Amino acid sequence: MPNLERLIERWRAGDEKAAEALYNIHQIKVYRLSFGLLGNKEDAEEAAQEALTYALLHIQDFDARRSKFTTWLHMITVSRCRDLFRKKRLPTLSFSAWFNRNRVPSPPEFSPEQRAMQSEKRDMIWEAVLELSPALREAIVLRHWGEHTYKEIADIVGCPLRTAQSRVRLAYQYLEKSLDKVAQERFAEEAI
Amino acid sequence: MTTRHISEENLMRYICRTLSDAERESFDKHLSECPICRGRLNVHELRQRQIGDSLESAINEVSPSQKMNFAAIAPRLQQRSTQPQIWRRLSLATPIAMAVGGLVLAFFGLWQNLDIVLVPQLHSFQGPLSTLSCFCFIFVSMGQFDQAFTARPRFIIMALLTSLLWAGTLVIGLLNILVIRDLVLMVYLSAGHNTAEMSVAAILAVLISALIYIAVVIGGAEYHYKHIGCPSSWKLFSWTIMGQLFIMVLPYFL
Numbered sequence: 001m002p003n004l005e006r007l008i009e010r011w012r013a014g015d016e017k018a019a020e021a022l023y024n025i026h027q028i029k030v031y032r033l034s035f036g037l038l039g040n041k042e043d044a045e046e047a048a049q050e051a052l053t054y055a056l057l058h059i060q061d062f063d064a065r066r067s068k069f070t071t072w073l074h075m076i077t078v079s080r081c082r083d084l085f086r087k088k089r090l091p092t093l094s095f096s097a098w099f100n101r102n103r104v105p106s107p108p109e110f111s112p113e114q115r116a117m118q119s120e121k122r123d124m125i126w127e128a129v130l131e132l133s134p135a136l137r138e139a140i141v142l143r144h145w146g147e148h149t150y151k152e153i154a155d156i157v158g159c160p161l162r163t164a165q166s167r168v169r170l171a172y173q174y175l176e177k178s179l180d181k182v183a184q185e186r187f188a189e190e191a192i
Numbered sequence: 193m194t195t196r197h198i199s200e201e202n203l204m205r206y207i208c209r210t211l212s213d214a215e216r217e218s219f220d221k222h223l224s225e226c227p228i229c230r231g232r233l234n235v236h237e238l239r240q241r242q243i244g245d246s247l248e249s250a251i252n253e254v255s256p257s258q259k260m261n262f263a264a265i266a267p268r269l270q271q272r273s274t275q276p277q278i279w280r281r282l283s284l285a286t287p288i289a290m291a292v293g294g295l296v297l298a299f300f301g302l303w304q305n306l307d308i309v310l311v312p313q314l315h316s317f318q319g320p321l322s323t324l325s326c327f328c329f330i331f332v333s334m335g336q337f338d339q340a341f342t343a344r345p346r347f348i349i350m351a352l353l354t355s356l357l358w359a360g361t362l363v364i365g366l367l368n369i370l371v372i373r374d375l376v377l378m379v380y381l382s383a384g385h386n387t388a389e390m391s392v393a394a395i396l397a398v399l400i401s402a403l404i405y406i407a408v409v410i411g412g413a414e415y416h417y418k419h420i421g422c423p424s425s426w427k428l429f430s431w432t433i434m435g436q437l438f439i440m441v442l443p444y445f446l
Contacts, residue, residue, distance in 0.1 A: 016269070019262075019269060020262045020266075023262045031255070031260065032251050032252065033251075035251060035254050041257075044254070045256055045257060045259070048260065049264065052265065053269070056269055057269060125242065125250075129247060141247070144243070144248065145251050158422045158424070159419075159422055160419060165208065168210075169201075169204045169210065172207075172240060173200075173204060176239050179242070
């Protein structure tokens with residue numbers, strides 16, 4: 001991997017090739033983080049593009065002495081995901097939205113074929129993750145998938161350290177309860 | 193053997209590594225002696241591994257479509273800001289200047305209105321300076337709220353801005369008490385009550401609003417101190433000042 005600091009410096013000086021390299025290095029990680037937070041491929045793509053564009057446009061604001069580039073980039077990504085989430089929740093005035101208002105929102109992310117291929121337990125956990133509140137989902141995704149420290153999570157989501165710790169713990173507790181509930185239901189079904 | 197088992201919450205904190213050193217040491221000791229808690233810990237750890245693995249594989253299996261590439265954003269990057277360092281420093285100084293300006297205006301606004309005594313005649317509240325200071329504070333808090341996720345200023349700047357905004361809400365809060373008193377007087381005047389009744393009502397209004405003011409000042413200080421620079425703190429400032437502005441402009445509509 002090319003030296004990240006060198007690429008940032010080159011892009012700051014105006015070298016577009018460096019911007020492209022920075023984009024290519026972080027594209028997949030930013031996209032997957034957005035997917036983890038939004039649970040929808042199209043939205044994740046939109047949020048990831050917005051986040052990468054913003055980060056590259058505001059590269060002068062990045063200060064390597066204060067945070068890692070990934071932390072800074074993830075902070076922007078979380079912010080863009082929140083914006084998108086908020087936008088989707090607001091009522092729209094478009095006619096298409098009006099006519100489609102009775103349709104079930106957010107179609108299942110995986111096709112039936114894909115679902116069949118995936119293990120049942122993983123699906124179950126992923127669905128439980130999507131049911132978490134946005135704040136808890138951010139915490140668990142950043143901790144487990146992003147492998148950020150609690151301090152970094154607090155910086156990224158903009159909350160005190162102890163709040164970040166509690167959010168991760170609460171998310172685990174909720175997911176464990178969901179696992180228990182499904183296991184109990186399955187046990188009851190088998191008994192019948 | 194210790195009979196008191198570790199609570200579920202503390203077990204989770206143990207696994208999430210959010211315990212203090214002393215707590216961790218005491219739990220380690222208990223776990224080495226208690227097979228029940230060790231068993232519970234193993235179950236939690238196993239579940240957490242399952243959760244972690246599932247989360248990781250669900251997220252890692254998706255990949256962006258062909259549409260998501262650098263070429264799609266390249267034209268937008270042409271607008272990249274190439275402003276020199278001096279302008280960037282100035283843009284950082286703007287919210288501080290606005291907050292200081294707002295505070296000065298709020299003090300002048302308070303000064304203008306302090307000499308108003310409780311009189312039976314309807315007097316007019318001098319609001320323009322205070323209203324302007326509210327707008328300054330709203331500009332600062334909303335601007336910071338937007339910045340909070342991307343380019344956070346240094347802690348010292350955020351602490352300074354928080355202190356200035358908090359002081360601003362304090363001064364405007366005092367003005368709000370005066371406005372509420374005036375509003376009560378206006379209502380009583382229009383209803384044709386006598387001066388004694390008016391005075392009692394005004395004193396009551398001042399007392400109640402002062403109590404609310406003290407609660408908001410203390411609660412706000414604690415909250416903002418714990419959340420310096422967090423979006424929630426800037427958001428609370430924005431809502432507080434908008435509420436104060438609403439009270440401030442009420443006399444213009446009555």
